[in-house]
Amino acid sequence: MEQTLVLIKPDGVQRGLIGEVISRLERRGLRIVAAKFLAVDQKLAETHYAIHEGKPFYEGLIRYITSAPVMAMVWEGPNAVQAVRQTMGSTRPTEAQPGSIRHDFALEVGRNLTHASDSVENGVEEVNLWFNTEELVNWARSIDPWVFE
Numbered sequence: 627m628e629q630t631l632v633l634i635k636p637d638g639v640q641r642g643l644i645g646e647v648i649s650r651l652e653r654r655g656l657r658i659v660a661a662k663f664l665a666v667d668q669k670l671a672e673t674h675y676a677i678h679e680g681k682p683f684y685e686g687l688i689r690y691i692t693s694a695p696v697m698a699m700v701w702e703g704p705n706a707v708q709a710v711r712q713t714m715g716s717t718r719p720t721e722a723q724p725g726s727i728r729h730d731f732a733l734e735v736g737r738n739l740t741h742a743s744d745s746v747e748n749g750v751e752e753v754n755l756w757f758n759t760e761e762l763v764n765w766a767r768s769i770d771p772w773v774f775e
């Protein structure tokens with residue numbers, strides 16, 4: 627089953643949107659695999675955002691993600707990567723589709739509430755970066771056949 631990493635970033639946590647984000651992913655039909663609430667250290671932040679090193683917003687991005695706790699989760703389902711990106715909305719909240727989380731709750735790219743893996747390969751890599759294998763729960767729901775064809 628395809629898996630993706632989801633982070634509710636410090637602004638999402640501070641604004642009390644953990645439940646809202648989880649609720650939307652649950653309602654979409656996705657299945658939660660793992661979750662933990664943690665303070666992100668410098669090393670984890672730099673590894674996670676290594677691809678953005680050197681960009682003008684990089685320093686601010688690292689400061690933001692390490693500024694307060696985040697909720698880290700793994701979600702799975704058919705096309706989980708694409709589905710979750712769509713539920714989050716475009717990186718810039720003013721370009722995000724109405725009904726998406728970033729459209730409905732955010733205004734600025736540097737305070738866009740959530741992270742979600744952008745490809746299946748990055749999903750695998752990010753899940754392994756943020757979680758140990760024993761933290762990933764392999765389970766099924768009785769409603770799965772009504773959501774997963």
Ligand code: DAT
Nearest residue numbers: 678683687716717735736738740741742744
């Ligand atoms: P996404 O989070 O949608 O995957 P990304 O990987 O391109 O977007 O960038 C990671 C984060 O960096 C993004 O959520 C917010 C921040 N960011 C990206 N582009 C930015 C910009 N031009 N100015 C400020 N922050 C930016």
Ligand code: MG
Nearest residue numbers: 741742743744
């Ligand atoms: Mg990204």
